[in-house]
Amino acid sequence: MKCPFCHNDDTQVLDTRVSEEGDAIRRRRRCNKCEKRFTTYERIELAMPYIVKKNGSRCDYDSSKLRASLMLALRKRPVSAPAIDSAIEHIEERLLASGEREILSVQVGELVMHELKRLDKIAYIRFASVYKSFEDVAEFRDMIDEFSPTAHPRKKTSKLV
Structure with missing residues (x-):
């Protein structure tokens, strides 16, 4: 996952939790270059044909x-x-x-x-x-x-x- 601040590819997952609704996974990440923290969400993508x-x-x-x-x-x-x-x-x-x-x-x-x-x-x-x-x-x-x-x-x- 790229850092949204410095676009570095090297990020580290600090914490992983299931969202309150149970439909996504929330991850807290830290960039190993600029040290800034950010959150990402993982969701199921259902694409109709x-x-x-x-x-x-x-x-x-x-x-x-x-x-x-x-x-x-x-x-x-x-x-x-x-x-x-x-x-x-x-x-x-x-x-x-x-x-x-x-x-x-x-x-x-x-x-x-x-x-x-x-x-x-x-x-x-x-x-x-x-x-x-x-x-x-x-x-x-x-x-x-x-x-x-x-x-x-x-x-x-x-x-x-």
């Missing part, structure tokens, strides 16, 4: 965007705020656990879909319809059929004239 969008551009991970997407899908659905917070935590844990510096936005979308499927089926279908760019009713029907205990063919209904 960059998000690579479909067009190839990169942006910082933004938890408020994730929350907004979930809230839009869950609008007027009976899902508690703690359940939503938990889903966000699960997604963020998976992103951190990946160990990747960059992750495709498509992969984040899949994580969101997984959590929504667990939380609320309607919200899951809402999100999927936008995320997967549904173009007709048949795609909605196929998604809904995923949740039926036994997939059965739909009866053909007569068209109204």
